[in-house]
Every structure is written in C-alpha cells, then in structure tokens.
Amino acid sequence: MTFLSPYLLLFLLVLPALWWLVRAIPPQPRRQRFPSLILLRTLSPTRQDAARTPLWLLILRMAALALLILAFSQPLYIPQQNHQTPQNLLLILDNDWAATPHWEDRKKHALALGEATLRSGGHVALLLSAPEADGHMPHLLQPADRMALQQVLAGLSAQPWPSDRKALARELQALGPKLRDTTVITLSDGVAQPGDEALQSSLQPAQRKEDIRWPRCDLLRLSIQHSPHVMVQAETLPDCPKQTLRLLGMKLGTSNHFTTQANALLPTGAPHELESLLPDSSSLDALSLPSVPGPAGIVLLPGKAGQRRIGLLRTNGDDTPLTGSNFYLARAMQAVIPYQEGTADSLLPRHPDIMIATDGTLSGTALDDVLAWVRKGGILIRFAGPDLARQSQQTMKNDEAALLPVPLLSGMRQLGGPMSWGTPQKLAPFPINTPFAGLTIPDDATIFRQLLAQPTDDLSRHVWATLTDGTPLVTARREGRGLTVLFHITPTADWSSLPLSGLFPQMMERLITRTPTMQQTDDTSHTQSDSLAPWRVLNTDKTLGLPAPSVRPLLKTTDQAVDALHQVGFYGGAAQHHPLNLADNQRPLADEMALGSLRPAGQAVLEHPLWPALLLLALGLLLLDLCLSLGRSGLFRLSRRAVLGLGAGLLAGGLQAPSLHATDINQAVPAAALATRLAHIQTGDATTDDAVQQGLEGLTAFLNQRSTTHLDHPVGVVPGQDDLAFYPLLYWPIIPGTHLDDAGKAALKAYIQHNGMILIDEMGAGGAMDGTDGSATRTALKNATEGLPIPSLTTLNEQHTLSHTFYLLHDFPGRIAGQPVYVARQGNDDSENVSPVIIGNADWAHAWAVDRNGEHPFAVIPDGESQRTLAYRFGFNTIIYALTGNYKNDQRHYPEMLKRLKNGPDDGSDGPDESEAP
Structure with missing residues (x-):
C-alpha cells in the first residue's frame, strides 16, 4: 500500500494533544436547587453529566479523526506483481476486429501495466496496431500520469477492420535505439496477418519482450462463399473444439437497421449450405451470429430482387390471355419480384434497373431511348420470337444490333417434327461463371425451336447457357456500362417446355439478383464504370451507417479485402447492394507467431483507492458520536442494541464501499x-x-x-x-x-x-x-x-x-x-x-x-x-x-428600428421617447 499525499499523515501527531485538551477542559457542571427531599425522591435523571469525557467516547472521536487524516492521505492498494516493473514500457495494443471479444479486459490490462510503471517513476508509451478511419496509423501516445493514461484508454475502441502490421513495424523502426532499454509488452489478438515477420523483426532490439494473449478459441469469424452454392461457415482457429451457434437471418429495414427473419443452428469448423440451414434465404440481406460481437459476427448478402426496379416492356401482340408472352413472363415474375408493365415511354421515366422485352421490334425514339438507357447502366433481357427470326443481320441497323448480345443467323432452327432430322434438345449443365450456376435442370425441359448465333471467335465468351448439342440458349454482352441478355427461345410454350417448368422462374430470379454483380466486361482497365461507390458501412454494433468521406469506392476488377479505406458494408448504391465482408479475400484464420515470451492473460488487478472507504467510515463514526452525544443529553433515547446495530452497519458499509475507479464507472446512457x-x-x-x-x-x-x-x-x-x-x-x-x-x-x-x-x-x-x-x-x-x-x-x-x-x-x-x-x-x-x-x-x-x-x-x-x-x-x-x-421574431421590428435610426439624429430632437421604443 502507498499514499498519494503522505505529508498529511503528520496530522496524526495532533491526536495526543486532542487527548490532553479534552481531559484538561472537562464539561462545566450544572447547578440545581432542591426544594424538598420528598420531591428529590420522585425525580428521575433525564441526562447524564460527567466531570470529564468518557474514555470510550474519546477513543471514538480520535478514531474518526485518524480515519479522516488517513483518507485525505489517499492510500492505494497495490496488488503484488509477479514480474519486475519496467522503467521504460512500450505497450502495443491490438485494436482491430479480432480484439473485440476481450476489448474491455485488454484495456484493463494495459491500464494495470501502465499504472505500475508510472507509479515507480517510469515512462509509458502506447502504440495501436489498427489504422484510423482515414488510413493513417495512430501516433505514439505518451501519457504523463495515471489520469492521462486512463483518459487515453477510455477513449479507445476496437476498429472493425484488420491491423496493419507492416505500418506498425515501420513505427517501431522509427523509434530506433530507444527500444534497447525498453520493455515491449504486446496485448495481441493472436491472429496471423500480413506483416507478422516484419513486426517480429522490428522488435528484436527491445530489452525485453512479452506477448499477452487471451483464449484463442474465443475468436470466431463468419464467412460466406459462392461455389456454386452459397456456403456459410463459422471459422475458428485450428484445433479448436467444435460448438453449435445460433445463426440469424436478417432483413434490412427502411431505416437501415436489421430485423430478424429466421434462425437456425450452425456448427463451427466446416462450411454448410445456406439453403439447408435457412430455406427462405433468398429474401435475406444478412446473416448474423448474435454471440459473436463486431463485424466478425455478420456477413452481408448481395442485393436481392426486391431491391431492384423491374420493368416488363410491352410490345404488340404479346399480351394474349393464357398464351401471350407477357402472360408467361408475368406468371414467372410473380414468384420473383413485383414489376411494372408498360411501353418504353412509360417505363424509362421511372428509372428501372432491369427491363424485360419479348419478341418485337423497337423503332424510332423508343429504340434510341432504350439503347441510351442500356449504355448508362441498364440491363435489358430479351426473348426471341418470329419477328426477330425474320430479321436479317445484314439489314439490321446498328442501333438494333447493339441491343443483341451476339449476331444471329436468319431464320429459325426446328428441332423435331416431320420436316426435321433433329430431335428436341435438353439443357446442358450451366457454366460455373454464370448466374445460373448450380441450378438443377429438370428432365422435362426440352427445346423445340431456337435462334442460332453466328459463329464468331469470341462467341464462347458471351454464352451463359447451352443445349446438349452446344448451341447457345442464353447469351450476354456488355454494352457501354449496361448489359444485354438474350434468350434464344420465346417465353411461351410454343418453342420449348422450359417456361412450363420450375426452372424458368429460377433462371429469371438469378438474372435479376446476380446479373448486376456479374463481371462481364471485355477489358481490364479501371474505368469509372468498374467502381462501386460506398453506400452504407457496418458499425461495430452491427448496424449500418453512412460512410465517412475517407471510404473509397470498390473496384469490381480487383479482389479487395477489408481495410480502413474499404470498410465492411454495401457498395454500389441502394439498388445494387454489392457487399464487402470481413472474411472476403482473406486467408483462413491461423495463429500469430509469438512476439516475445508468451503469457496468458489473467484477471487484471488494478490499483484500488482506499480513501473512499476510509472517508465513509470516518463520517459514520462522527455520525455515531453525534447520536450518542444527543442520547446522553436526553434529547432522545438510544438502546444498547440500537447503538451496536448502528456501529456494525457503519463498519460494514465502510468496508464494502466500492472504490471510485474511473474505469469501473459504467452508467447506462439511453441511446436517444x-x-x-x-x-x-x-x-x-x-x-x-x-x-x-x-x-x-x-x-x-x-x-x-x-x-x-x-x-x-x-x-x-x-x-x-x-x-x-x-x-x-x-x-x-x-x-x-x-x-x-x-x-x-x-x-x-x-x-x-x-x-x-x-x-x-x-x-x-x-x-x-x-x-x-x-x-x-x-x-x-x-x-x-x-x-x-x-x-x-x-x-x-x-x-x-x-x-x-x-x-x-x-x-x-x-x-x-x-x-x-x-x-x-x-x-x-x-x-x-x-x-x-x-x-x-x-x-x-x-x-x-x-x-x-x-x-x-x-x-x-x-x-x-x-x-x-x-x-x-x-x-x-x-x-x-x-x-x-422564436429568435427570428425580432425581424418584425426591423422597419421601425431602421426608421428611428434614420430619422433620430437629423430631426433635432433628443431621441425617441422610451415609451415609444419597440
């Protein structure tokens, strides 16, 4: 134990003088006349007068004064240290996403270590491993005293992105020879990251190195993969025991807050197919592990169909009840997304994301408007038919050809029937790099007629689906910033049985949900169309917020990992919702190499101030003295049991008084x-x-x-x-x-x-x-x-x-x-x-x-x-x-005030009468 103000203990020397003063000046006795001995017999004393103060009362008062002197001396309880206190201490605190599970305990350990060095007259420095929101590394912090260290640590929070070990190594190298007489203690998150070798090398000059770690198996990270099915996994470090966690399916509300829609059980350590866990996952926007804090416990899902504006382009003769193209498409779309139907003139002003057009011709201003819309980023999905089959590629205008992904051969291919040598064809398995990857093809889906694409050198680059004979069924091509997709069949049952099968609405759903995120560009240059602006970023409490100005766009042509400038969140705007998750483009979790002698993190024991308890106990003794003095004077009576109970209560309250430690004060503040x-x-x-x-x-x-x-x-x-x-x-x-x-x-x-x-x-x-x-x-x-x-x-x-x-x-x-x-x-x-x-x-x-x-x-x-x-x-x-x-209410007096300011000095009067002032 130590005292922050030890000089106040000199007042203890005054206590013997108080003893002498009380004994030298006893209370003055009271005189009373007795009229008769008979009256004297009937009197009972109501107060006690003594020639001097009782010994027990004197001891009580002196104990109270001694406790007050001790309290004002500010004694501290210092726990016993198991290691030598360094005079020059450098604390490296990992404050990235992996430090979130034990973040408060990490700060307590840092405070306990720093307090010991500062109390012994040493110097403490603090380095953080995660960059700030602007991408720059935090400066070296050097608190001068205990209160400054408390304030620094209280203002820190774990960042929702990884550490930058390479930048941290450069910070250590800049310290140079100062590390030779410095003890470096790292409060590590235990996760291997790029730059670990450079960090370990930069710590070599240090006098002593320690690495404090928390239980490694407490760290989990939720990840998701598309290969081709959506697989979800709760990752742990190697050789950790398996456990089962609760997985929540979340829906994004209008106020950018997630609400729970479904839940399932997810075992750790291995990937699981999302559809088997949550069958209705197509409408979800995020998956969350409620037991895992921070961004490691949530993954965002790509934008869903419900977030897009879909237009069904009406052409002449395709809305016949029960048989028309629009009827089949409407039935397929009802299972996918609400849509709007109309002509090009009525749909384009509504700014649709995707338009679906059946067989028919566009001409005049409608053709120009649709082409301009596609080149600005729109997605046009077309279906073949007799009108398109009659058009010749040589006679087709350039604008008309631009709305087709591949050149077409004239005429229609007949499969089966008395005038054909061929037989109806089935669908081949879908390529892995297309929106249809992973869909199950039914046996009854056969094609009777189709439009053939002209053989070209790059035809295979634009094919998304083929028949078993290798001829294209669905083709796609980039046009400006947009995309054109063509089904080489009609959406009705006269060219194929595909519209009658359950595969057709699934293909439409995949086109609407995945096509905007497909990378179907023919070049690799990083143009403006290849970038996705940040729309919403994920906060540490798993809510979405507006991105800071420092957050940069996401390049679609690169495999960007999460960092301070590319945070976890949605990119590309409200309609696209392209997610960037913490585990995207990251290595599997692995243990970080030791940065010094390993030491497990125990329960942090901080310095505890004892003066609050002493002060409370002293005030209690003074209160007890007051009550006993009043009782002796006869103002009120106290039984011996009451006195003993009051004294025991005061003693217990003083011993159990909580220490007023700054880091232990947590007041519940309403979010509002x-x-x-x-x-x-x-x-x-x-x-x-x-x-x-x-x-x-x-x-x-x-x-x-x-x-x-x-x-x-x-x-x-x-x-x-x-x-x-x-x-x-x-x-x-x-x-x-x-x-x-x-x-x-x-x-x-x-x-x-x-x-x-x-x-x-x-x-x-x-x-x-x-x-x-x-x-x-x-x-x-x-x-x-x-x-x-x-x-x-x-x-x-x-x-x-x-x-x-x-x-x-x-x-x-x-x-x-x-x-x-x-x-x-x-x-x-x-x-x-x-x-x-x-x-x-x-x-x-x-x-x-x-x-x-x-x-x-x-x-x-x-x-x-x-x-x-x-x-x-x-x-x-x-x-x-x-x-x-109503601060603007004074404006109504401005005309009168200006009038008086203008006329007052020139009219020869002494000024306006105060009673007339506004």
Missing part, C-alpha cells in the same frame, strides 16, 4: 440521448408507420444536406412507454382509430409542459386522395387530444415566425395543397411565444418520403415536384423553429 433526432408517434398501422418513417428519413436528409445541423435517424415512439424528453419534435399522424391511454396522455402532457413541440397531421383526411369525408379522423383527433394542454389556435400566416424561420413561405403544402395550418394564438401583448402544437391536414410525411432506392414513392398534387419542394421547406422551417424558438 446520444444524438439529436426526430421521432414519430406510432399508430399501430404498419403502412402508415412505414410511410411516416420514410418521410422523416427524407426530411432529415434534406436538413442535413442544407444546414450545419446533423440529425440522426428518426425513430418511432409510443407515449407512456418511451421517454419523450430527448426529442425536440414529435410527428403525430392521426388516422381513424387513433387513441391514447391515460399513460400516453400523461406523457404527452408532460412533454408539452416541458417545451416539447408536436406536429399533428391528419394525413389528408377528406382530401382528394383519401376517399372519405374525414369525419372519422377528426373524431379520432378530438378524442386523442382531449385533456392535453393545447392552447387557443389560429391560422398560420405569413407574419408568423414559422413562415420565415429559414425559408420565406407563403403556403405550407404537403402531399396535398390548400389545407390550413393551425398554431398557438399570440398573446394580448402582441408578443409571440413558441407554439407547442402545430396542426394540419396536408399529409407532409408522404411528400417527404424517400424509399431505399432514393426515390419518392408517393405523388404530390396538384403541382408535383415544385409542391414537394415547398413541403420540404416547411418541414425545414418547423425543425429550426423547434430547435431555436
């Missing part, structure tokens, strides 16, 4: 208190709640792009269950059936009384898009707001602060226009307070809404996008109004 965000009151109707969530997401993005305010993702709340105090603005959609229980009304009442603001929206009830008279919604609004402290309301006009908080607004439309907006009525003194309630019927949420593809899913009437802009501006003003109040 860590960032400013909007919130909406959930209605219980999934459609309405999803639309409102999308609306607040769109409004938040609009505000973050156009101001320095940064709001986090909005959330849905339930009054009475969630704490509303953290949200500056609540959006409350009112629908028929909306109601609040007593707890909800009490929560909203407290929210309004504590300066909260509620935007109440009747969601266009009774309007052109509602189809009702709105009476049910108005009744629900009346019932829900009954008992709330809503002030007198008036119509919002141009003079109100809300109309010019940021944008100057004359109208306040939402999805529909022309609806009045109500705010609190101004006071009698013509001053304007902040309105706690804003009520309208413009349906602002649907006007603000933005879907996962960045599009506006809901139309606004009657003025379209210009009206949507005004709706965004109203929402912008409302948020600024909720955050800043």
